[in-house]
Amino acid sequence: MGLTAPERQIIFDYFCSETKQRSMQYKRILLKLSGEALMGERTYGIDPGRLAIYAKEIAEVVAKGVEVAIVIGGGNIFRGVAGASNGMDRVQGDHMGMLATIINGLALQSALENVGLDTRLQSAIKINEVAEPFIRRRAMRHLEKGRVVIFGGGTGNPYFTTDSAAVLRAIEIEADVILKGTRVDGIYTSDPEKDKSAVKFDTISFKDVLSKGLKVMDTTAFTLSQENELPIVVFDMNKKGNLLKIVSGENIGTVVNL
Numbered sequence: 414m415g416l417t418a419p420e421r422q423i424i425f426d427y428f429c430s431e432t433k434q435r436s437m438q439y440k441r442i443l444l445k446l447s448g449e450a451l452m453g454e455r456t457y458g459i460d461p462g463r464l465a466i467y468a469k470e471i472a473e474v475v476a477k478g479v480e481v482a483i484v485i486g487g488g489n490i491f492r493g494v495a496g497a498s499n500g501m502d503r504v505q506g507d508h509m510g511m512l513a514t515i516i517n518g519l520a521l522q523s524a525l526e527n528v529g530l531d532t533r534l535q536s537a538i539k540i541n542e543v544a545e546p547f548i549r550r551r552a553m554r555h556l557e558k559g560r561v562v563i564f565g566g567g568t569g570n571p572y573f574t575t576d577s578a579a580v581l582r583a584i585e586i587e588a589d590v591i592l593k594g595t596r597v598d599g600i601y602t603s604d605p606e607k608d609k610s611a612v613k614f615d616t617i618s619f620k621d622v623l624s625k626g627l628k629v630m631d632t633t634a635f636t637l638s639q640e641n642e643l644p645i646v647v648f649d650m651n652k653k654g655n656l657l658k659i660v661s662g663e664n665i666g667t668v669v670n671l
Contacts, residue, residue, distance in 0.1 A: 438662035441480040443583035445593045448486035448517055450650060458489060459520050468524040470656045475530060479660050480556040482586055483563045484579040485521060487513025507571035511538055518565035531560045537569030549585050576634035584641050591643060592659060594650025599667035600627055616668045629669060644670040
């Protein structure tokens, strides 16, 4: 007895998905975006135009069968360390920063849904009216179903950065790589915006990053990535098409690995 039309469609969709994923360098990625990246040309807050651009870039990657999870910072709204330096209690300040990441997550979620993507926002702190609680198995199931999962609220603990949250979530969901989107096109010997003679690395080891004192992530996040052999790619998120090029296997930005 032959297969029914729905059964044939299921098999067809499966093999199409498998073919798409085989053609990509990575099957599952964790994209780390800073809160400042959402400001665009503004000095504070969120630029809807920049959000729309990012959403289209992410949609192109999802269309290729890549599973995408995202962690966003909150520095465009509030940074706990800055608050503490001005006399605010550090724990209170960090909790305010966690809420800022939720605001950014909601904004990005809306932009992604505007381009037709199915999304879920999960939070490390309880805020059930607007976000699911972070549950590892649920997050992985969402990714398997092709949904973009946004992780907000940092790690849920003060004194930890969103870089640490990104690495932690990447390890938990078994991501293949962390893609750190910045406004520069990789890791340099010094700040390229200040030093015109700075030289870019195409690849560099975790050991060399530490020995050279290069700034990639905070020490806790970077060490956690190193210990779990999770590669990091630092790239210019604002250059059109870069995200798709990376997951397609092109040499974009700087790769940090063992």
